[in-house]
Amino acid sequence: MSLTLREAARGADDALVWEIIRPTVESGAYFCADPDGGIAGGLAYFWPETARVWIAEEAGEPLGCFYLRPNQPGNGSHVCNAGYCTTGAARGRGVARRMLDASLDEARRQGFAAMQYNFVVATNTRAIEIWQRAGFQTVDRLPGAFRHPDKxxxxxxxxFKEL
Incomplete structure (x- = not known):
């Protein structure tokens, strides 16, 4: 697979990022974004002003995207936060792992000391397994903190992972 990653341009790539994240946002099963929030709500959640977004494509076909941003301002800004979303066409093709590796490389390049995922839905076992294989540790469990639409x-x- 010849996957390419490029940084998204705010404004110009809004519709493409929404195309990628829309099914996941609207499912209500993985993100804390309002499933009925439309493009404005989805992008506000996935691409706030503090984030940079990258798009993963193969031969012009969008397969996923990820964001990277400081987890907190000020004295917490040495730790970054990232989020990922793949399309159905990306399943089983290693796209999520490639985006994870790229986000870790970019985080190191930007000088972050660690990466933290703040709110991983425990039923998202495929993602959790990928992150654990990459060295992330579960440092806390928030009981019943996510309202899953089916469960x-x-x-x-x-x-959390130190870089």
Whole structure:
């Protein structure tokens, strides 16, 4: 697979990022974005002003995207936060792992000391397994913190990796 990653341009790539994240946002099963928030709500969640976004494509076909941003301002800004979303066409092709590797490389390049995922839905086992294989540790479990549309209240995890 000849996957390419390019940084998204705010404004010019809004519709493409929304195309990628829309099914996941609207499912309500993985992100804390309002499933009924439309493009404005989805982009506000996935691409706030503090974030940079990259798009993964193969032969012009969008397969996923990820964001990278400081996890907190000020004295917490040495730790970054990232989020990922793949399309159905990306499943089983290693796209998520490639985006994870790229985000870790970019985080190191930007001088971050660690990466933290603040709210990983515990039912998202495929993503959790990828992150654990990459060295992320679960540092906390938030009981019943996420309202899953099918499973009811499920736990959310806080995951962390020093860079």
């Amino acid at each position: 009811g209240r499920v736990d959310a995890l806080v995951m």
